[in-house]
Amino acid sequence: MTTELWYLFLTSVLLTVLWIPHIIGSVKTAGPLTPEEYRVGRHVDFPHWVRRADRAHINLVEQFGAFAGLVVVAHLTGVHNAVTVWCVIVFFWVRILHATVYIAGFSQFRVRTVIFTIGFLALVVYAWQIFANAMPVAVPAA
Numbered sequence: 001m002t003t004e005l006w007y008l009f010l011t012s013v014l015l016t017v018l019w020i021p022h023i024i025g026s027v028k029t030a031g032p033l034t035p036e037e038y039r040v041g042r043h044v045d046f047p048h049w050v051r052r053a054d055r056a057h058i059n060l061v062e063q064f065g066a067f068a069g070l071v072v073v074a075h076l077t078g079v080h081n082a083v084t085v086w087c088v089i090v091f092f093w094v095r096i097l098h099a100t101v102y103i104a105g106f107s108q109f110r111v112r113t114v115i116f117t118i119g120f121l122a123l124v125v126y127a128w129q130i131f132a133n134a135m136p137v138a139v140p141a142a
Helices: 003-017 020-030 035-040 048-077 082-104 108-133
Strands: none
Touching: 003 048, 003 082, 020 048, 048 082, 048 108, 082 108
16 A cells, blocks of 8 residues: 555544544534424534534544545556655644644634645645656557
């Protein structure tokens, strides 16, 4: 398994468990869902940290598709170098830091935005590595 695939796996696990703080906070605040809430949704004023936990999970969901797509394309095209390895390492650890800072509510120096931007730039550099190192295969004319 390449380092890039390993970090895709780790990021998938992070995505899988990142909803847990929101669910714990939701149940602690309002109890288990009632049959009516299953049908119409829950309308409770949750504590700020519970809403931030939900947004931290959604934020990773929004970025995961791009990350997974880049890792798969790079793997299928054989693009694997020190830059791609560092991109996935940075992306994964920045996403851990992003979720931690988001849920904690730390807002000094717009640190969450800086952290997010570092992760985004890791994706851009990764995409550039694929673009620069994987040539499309020409399809013969029929």
